Amino acid sequence: MLSFLLSRVLSLLTVVFGVITLVFFLLHIVPGDPVQVMLGESATPADQAQLREKLGLDQPLLQQWLTYLIQLQHGDLGHSLYSQEPIMDILLQRLPATIELAIAGLFIAILIAIPLGSLAALRQNTVYDQGAMIFSLLGVSIPHFWMGPLLIIIFSLNLGWFPVSGREGWSSLVLPALTLGTALAAILARMVRATLLEVLHEDYIRTARAKGLNEIAIILHHALRNAALPIITILGLQLGTLLGGAVITETVFAWPGIGQLTVESIQQRDYLVVQACVLLISLSYVLVNTLTDLLYAGLDPRVRYRV
Structure with a gap:
């Protein structure tokens, strides 16, 4: 287990370093100047040069990258180019919402x-199964940028049950x-x-039924436990996405989280904030996936880690 943990930590550091480097250079290559965004088009070249020197943007790109890596080693994410606030404070303000x-x-x-999945597996090839699969097909096919406005039109504008946007109490959380x-x-x-269908015909399920256990107990204590590994994997991957900030959903509902912060920072060409957001997203993915791997051993004793 120790060797597994060490390999995962090494993998985490490698992925994070690669993400930081790639995002840093891509952001500085794309068109747009944060100095012009901050000062406006009417600013004089002298004012632009002075601000660029103050922000360190006049240095060679490689030097800016090395400086950023050194700051990260000391836990310093820097200051926002746009607001001059410490980036760590900005992230801590937005992270609870996400x-x-x-x-x-x-x-x-x-x-x-x-x-829904359990009902579809227990009633395979029935109307319940078909209804569950139709719901799944619709859920996968409908994008967030369409589902979000649709819910706003129905439940906010027409019925008036929930706020249109923002983060004001539990009611504003429902639609996003x-x-x-x-x-x-x-x-x-x-x-x-799919996973339940694989285990429902196993010998231990037939044994549990022969002992007289009711169907709910069989599903909860026997079938779902042994079918949990693929489900945990999906949950881990999706939780990493959610913790990183569901960009489209947060933008549609004006939800003040990491996703909306990323979009705002890209529009303002605030390089350091975008890099910090991407760093947080990548860390969320890797950490959640590592925790998912560790859960495997507890759920299935047959799992053995070899590096």
Whole structure:
């Protein structure tokens, strides 16, 4: 297990370094000048040169990259080019909203997918199974930028049940969480159905039924536990996405999370904030995937790690 953990840590550092380097150079290659965005088109060349020197943007690109890497080694993400606030403070302000939305979306997905996928597996080739698969097909096919406005039109503008956008109490969380949760539930329900169909015909399931256990106990304590590994994998990957900030959903609902911060920073050419957001997203992916791997051993004792 120790060698496995060390290999995962090494993999984490390698991925993060690659992401940081790639994003740094890509952001500096794309058209756009943060100095012009900050000062406006009417600024004189002298003012632009002075601000560029103050921000360190007059240095060679390689020197800027090395400086950024040295700052990261000391835990310093730098200051926003646009607002001059410490980037760590900006991330800490936005991160709770993203975590809140991610947990809510994941909860809705599990609440929908587990019963729906289980019902489809237990009633294979029936109307219940077909209905579950139609829901899954729709959930996968409908993009967030269409589902979000649709929910706003129905539940906010027509019915007036929930706010259109923003983050003001639990009611403003419902629609963005539904947008994220239904899409994830569609994928998860298909996975639950497929994995349950593989284990429902195993000998230990027949033995449990022969002992007189009711169907709910068999599904919860025997079938789902042994079918959990692919489901946990999907949940881990999707949770990494949600924690990184569901960019489209946060933008549609003006949800003040990491995703919206990333879009705003790209529009402002705020290189350092974009790099910090991408760093956070990549770390979320790798850490969640590592935790998912560690859960495997607890769920299935047959799993053995070899490096």
